[in-house]
Every structure is written in structure tokens, then in C-alpha cells.
Amino acid sequence: MSRLRHSAIYPRWPGLCESHSWSTKHIHCHYYSHITFFSLYNLSHSHPSFILTTKTTNMPLLDLLLLAFAFFFLRWWWRKWSTTGAGPKNLPPGPPGWPIVGNLFQVILQRRHFIYVIRDLRQKYGPIFTMQMGQRTLIIVTNADLIHEALIQRGPLFASRPKDSPIRLIFSMGKCAINSAEYGPLWRSLRRNFVTEMINPLRIKQCSWIRKWAMEAHMRRVREEAQENGFVEVMSNCRLTICSILICLCFGAKIEEQRIKSIESILKDVMLITLPKLPDFLPVLTPLFRRQVRQARELRKKQVELLAPLIRNRKRYVESEGKLGGAEMASPVGAAYVDSLFGLEVPGRGKLGEEELVTLVSEVISAGTDTSATAVEWALFHLVKDQEIQERLYREIVGCVGKEGVVTESDVEKMVYLGAIVKETFRRHPPSHFVLSHAATEETELGGYTIPKEASVEFYTAWLSEDPKMWEDPSEFRPGRFMNGGDGVDVDVTGTKGVRMMPFGVGRRICPAWSLGILHINMLLAKMVHAFQWLPIPNDPPSPAEKFAFTVVMKNPLKAVIVPRSL
Numbered sequence: 227m228s229r230l231r232h233s234a235i236y237p238r239w240p241g242l243c244e245s246h247s248w249s250t251k252h253i254h255c256h257y258y259s260h261i262t263f264f265s266l267y268n269l270s271h272s273h274p275s276f277i278l279t280t281k282t283t284n285m286p287l288l289d290l291l292l293l294a295f296a297f298f299f300l301r302w303w304w305r306k307w308s309t310t311g312a313g314p315k316n317l318p319p320g321p322p323g324w325p326i327v328g329n330l331f332q333v334i335l336q337r338r339h340f341i342y343v344i345r346d347l348r349q350k351y352g353p354i355f356t357m358q359m360g361q362r363t364l365i366i367v368t369n370a371d372l373i374h375e376a377l378i379q380r381g382p383l384f385a386s387r388p389k390d391s392p393i394r395l396i397f398s399m400g401k402c403a404i405n406s407a408e409y410g411p412l413w414r415s416l417r418r419n420f421v422t423e424m425i426n427p428l429r430i431k432q433c434s435w436i437r438k439w440a441m442e443a444h445m446r447r448v449r450e451e452a453q454e455n456g457f458v459e460v461m462s463n464c465r466l467t468i469c470s471i472l473i474c475l476c477f478g479a480k481i482e483e484q485r486i487k488s489i490e491s492i493l494k495d496v497m498l499i500t501l502p503k504l505p506d507f508l509p510v511l512t513p514l515f516r517r518q519v520r521q522a523r524e525l526r527k528k529q530v531e532l533l534a535p536l537i538r539n540r541k542r543y544v545e546s547e548g549k550l551g552g553a554e555m556a557s558p559v560g561a562a563y564v565d566s567l568f569g570l571e572v573p574g575r576g577k578l579g580e581e582e583l584v585t586l587v588s589e590v591i592s593a594g595t596d597t598s599a600t601a602v603e604w605a606l607f608h609l610v611k612d613q614e615i616q617e618r619l620y621r622e623i624v625g626c627v628g629k630e631g632v633v634t635e636s637d638v639e640k641m642v643y644l645g646a647i648v649k650e651t652f653r654r655h656p657p658s659h660f661v662l663s664h665a666a667t668e669e670t671e672l673g674g675y676t677i678p679k680e681a682s683v684e685f686y687t688a689w690l691s692e693d694p695k696m697w698e699d700p701s702e703f704r705p706g707r708f709m710n711g712g713d714g715v716d717v718d719v720t721g722t723k724g725v726r727m728m729p730f731g732v733g734r735r736i737c738p739a740w741s742l743g744i745l746h747i748n749m750l751l752a753k754m755v756h757a758f759q760w761l762p763i764p765n766d767p768p769s770p771a772e773k774f775a776f777t778v779v780m781k782n783p784l785k786a787v788i789v790p791r792s793l
């Protein structure tokens with residue numbers, strides 16, 4: 227195997243560019259309770275101030291000895307912790323760190339999101355590099371061949387997840403969730419159950435009424451909002467709609483909008499509080515963060531109080547074979563995700579308790595909401611900017627269902643141009659620039675370097691779809707590239723033959739619900755463009771600036787004027 231060693235043995239910390247133009251932007255990370263650790267940005271808002279005092283003294287021998295000792299001690303730490311790839315550990319190269327804290331404060335002091343830091347480091351350190359973040363070792367992999375080798379060719383070996391922080395453990399009930407479980411029997415059992423019970427093609431069809439119900443409410447809301455404000459805010463409406471579909475898929479219940487909003491808001495708080503904090507990298511600081519652990523426990527309590535009644539109600543409905551449960555119960559017994567969890571026994575835990583069910587349904591709602599809503603927002607951004615693309619899509623929809631028809635799920639499957647727009651959106655704006663953190667199941671090697679078992683392996687996937695060697699004019703939004711004769715026509719997002727874009731990850735941990743996510747996006751886009759023409763607000767064109775908010779979203783949420791098509 228080729229050794230991807232970098233020339234500089236003690237490279238300097240690179241000068242980092244603040245510009246967010248296409249060439250330097252588009253650097254980023256993932257979402258939900260699936261969230262990886264990339265929110266050090268938050269830490270960078272603290273401003274430690276150091277007060278230095280100086281005093282002239284004569285230096286006795288003891289002081290000199292202490293000074294010499296301190297010097298040798300620091301030198302020893304420096305060699306132990308600075309990751310250059312040349313040390314006995316044979317880690318990939320990387321920026322030299324400071325003693326004890328490694329690169330942690332170098333990242334914090336940059337006061338910008340980790341994904342932007344990584345983007346610049348990739349240019350300097352190449353396809354695989356190491357960052358020492360306090361006591362955590364991160365191996366960043368950015369190259370298509372190495373990603374393919376790790377996640378497809380040697381998939382099982384790189385299919386685990388790293389350790390969770392104490393706060394994340396509170397919400398995951400000790401890693402009892404598909405996204406955080408280590409590669410092993412528990413993960414296999416939870417994932418198999420999710421795939422067979424929630425997203426098998428028959429279940430998806432059986433639940434199409436849920437999407438129909440949510441889409442009708444969505445169109446009503448959009449129309450009302452436009453009447454009231456003169457424009458529509460895309461992201462918040464799409465989030466609410468997708469969240470309501472996922473809640474109904476999980477609990478089989480049509481619940482009122484206010485309750486959906488409360489669930490959406492609490493799950494957002496959960497994502498916020500589980501973002502990495504200093505003790506995740508320097509556990510010695512844990513006692514200083516006791517207040518946050520207390521806050522996390524309180525939030526967990528609220529989350530359970532909000533979701534447990536829905537679980538209990540559904541249980542009553544299932545046990546009474548559909549007789550009890552109240553008017554909001556809408557799915558037949560057995561059709562809701564939570565129904566499959568009531569009787570599930572998983573390796574090492576046996577039957578799942580109520581709190582574990584709260585964790586498992588929360589992960590599904592969080593995982594599927596921001597990701598899909600982000601894609602709809604970016605797609606509509608391009609349709610608003612480029613009316614020709616929008617017109618061509620409208621003609622395709624009308625060609626399929628007519629001007630007065632109703633767009634159905636089988637219709638969107640036939641819409642080739644719509645499919646191309648969605649693929650191009652995922653290529654140009656992958657909702658997360660990294661997949662979730664991976665870990666090796668045992669010490670191994672990649673690209674000629676050692677990958678320790680306890681390291682977090684971070685696959686920086688956004689680069690793939692920006693690489694000019696893989697895409698013609700990668701910064702252009704061109705859905706046509708995914709149609710006949712285009713440079714993306716034979717791209718396979720599952721990455722089996724090779725990876726050119728991977729918005730859903732690839733291999734063992736690939737997003738199990740990617741086709742459901744795409745269905746939600748297709749339906750929302752087709753319905754919205756069929757009913758309205760979407761236009762920029764006069765004198766306020768939408769800006770492509772982006773920011774990290776679990777996914778990489780538009781910095782200024784998209785607002786558009788809508789004109790009913792029938793006019």
C-alpha cells in the first residue's frame with residue numbers, strides 16, 4: 227500500500243483564509259443527534275485573558291534546575307503530543323500541537339467553524355492527516371480512494387463509532403441508538419429492525435397517506451404565510467412538515483401543530499447540548515462543567531416527559547388491538563415504528579425500556595428533519611435564482627400530472643429532471659460535509675499509516691464533489707450533468723464502485739433511510755413548484771452565503787415570493 231507521507235516533518239500551522247467564496251468555502255459537517263463533534267466553533271466564543279506579571283530576581287541554582295527540568299518536561303510533551311507522522315506511533319502527518327492540549331486551542335483561537343479549518347488543512351496535509359484535540363486523536367480522511375478503501379473495501383473494520391461524551395451518553399442511553407451504537411450485535415439488531423419495520427418499500431407505500439396529509443397542511447401554511455407576509459420562509463416550513471411526517475411514522479398519531487413544534491424545538495435543544503464541549507477533549511476539566519451536565523439531565527427529563535405520553539398512548543392502542551388510544555391514533559396497529567420496538571429484545575439489553583424508546587424515536591426524527599429540509603432550501607434557492615431551471619422543472623411536472631392534476635409519489639419517481647436537480651443539490655450543497663465520526667474496530671492501517679482503535683476517523687466528504695479532477699466546473703449548479711451525456715450521469719451514491727459524492731455516507735453505516743429522505747424532498751419540491759412560481763423578493767435577492775447549523779444551511783434563510791400558477 228502506498229505511503230501517503232507528507233514532505234514537511236515539522237510543518238508550521240498554516241495561515242488560514244477567512245474568505246468563504248466557493249474556492250475556500252464549502253467546508254463543513256453533520257447534524258442531528260447523529261452530530262459529530264464539529265462544533266468547536268462554539269467554544270471559540272470564550273475569550274480567555276491572560277494576565278502576565280514580571281519581576282526581576284537573581285536566579286539561584288535551584289531555580290535554574292527547575293527551569294531546566296521544566297524545559298525537558300515540555301520538550302518531552304511536545305514530542306509526545308505533536309503529531310507529525312514521524313513519531314514512533316506512525317500516525318498520519320498533521321499540524322504540530324501544543325503540549326497536553328495538542329491542536330485544540332489552535333482550532334478554538336481561529337474562531338471559525340472546524341469544517342473551515344479542516345478545509346484549509348487538507349490543502350497543506352493532503353489526503354490523510356491527524357489532529358490531536360486534547361486527549362482525542364482525530365484522523366481526517368479526505369481522498370476518494372482512501373474513503374472507498376476504508377468504508378467499502380474494508381467496510382466492517384471502519385464501521386464502528388468512537389466513545390461518546392458523558393452528556394451524549396445521557397441522551398443515547400449508553401449508546402442505544404442506531405447512529406451511535408458500536409459496530410456489533412446491538413447496532414445490527416436496531417438497524418435491522420429499523421430497515422425492515424420502518425423503511426421497507428411496502429411500509430413506505432402503506433404510509434403514503436401520512437405524506438399526503440402533511441403536504442396538504444404544508445401547502446395551506448405556505449399560502450397563508452404568503453398572504454400575511456408577502457413572502458414565504460422556506461426552511462422553517464419544510465422542517466415543520468418533515469418533522470410532522472416523521473412523528474406520525476414513529477407514533478402512528480396525527481398530533482396538533484403546536485405539539486409538533488414543541489417536539490421539534492426540544493430535539494433542537496438536545497442537538498445543541500450534545501455538541502462537543504471542552505471536557506470531551508480534556509476530561510480533566512469535567513468537574514468545571516458540572517452545571518452543563520445538570521442542565522443536560524433536566525433537558526433529558528423534559529424530552530422524556532414530552533415523548534413518553536405518546537409512547538404510552540400508542541402502547542395502549544396496540545395492546546387493545548386498536549380500540550383505545552384516542553382520536554389522534556391514525557396508523558393501524560403494527561404500522562408505526564414504535565410498535566416494532568415494544569416487543570424488540572436486543573443483544574446485551576433484553577427488552578427495551580421507555581427511555582430507550584424515547585432515544586430511538588428521537589434519533590429518527592432528528593436524523594430525517596434538518597438533512598432533508600436543508601436540501602429543499604438549497605434546491606429552491608437555485609430555482610429562484612435560475613428561472614429557466616424552474617420553468618423546465620415545471621414543464622416536466624405538468625407533462626406528468628397536467629396543470630390541474632395532483633402530484634403523487636409514483637409521479638415523482640418518473641421525473642428525471644427533478645431527480646437531476648436533487649442530485650445536483652446534494653453534490654453542490656451536501657447537508658453535512660463530514661459523515662458521522664467513525665472508529666476502527668481494531669488497530670489497523672490506512673494509506674500506510676497506523677489508525678489506532680481509539681481514534682475518531684473523520685471522513686471529509688464535501689471535498690469529493692468540489693474536486694475539479696472529478697467534476698467539470700464543480701462550482702456551477704448544473705442539474706443537466708446528471709442526465710444523458712453529463713459528467714455525473716453514472717454516479718452511484720451508494721459508492722459501491724467508487725466514490726464521487728456521498729451525501730448519505732457509504733458502506734455499512736450508510737444512511738439507512740436515504741430513499742425516504744429523497745422521497746420527502748421530491749414531494750416537497752414537486753408540489754411547491756407545481757402550485758407556485760417561486761421568485762426572489764424584489765431588491766432582496768437570496769445570497770448563497772452558508773453557515774453551520776447542524777447541517778450547512780443558508781446563512782440568511784431563503785425567503786421567496788410565490789405566484790399561483792393558475793393565475
Ligand code: HEM
Binds near residue numbers: 406590598657731
Ligand atoms: C435526505 C436526507 C438525509 C441525509 C443527507 C442523510 C445523511 C446521513 C449521513 C451522512 C449519515 C451518516 C453515515 C455515516 O456515518 O457514514 C446518516 C446516518 C443515518 N441516518 Fe440519514 N440522512 C438523511 C435522511 C435520513 C432520514 C429521513 C432518516 C430516518 C427516517 C435517517 C436516519 C439515519 C440513521 C438512523 C443513521 C445512522 C446509521 C448508522 O449509524 O448505522 N436519515 N444519514
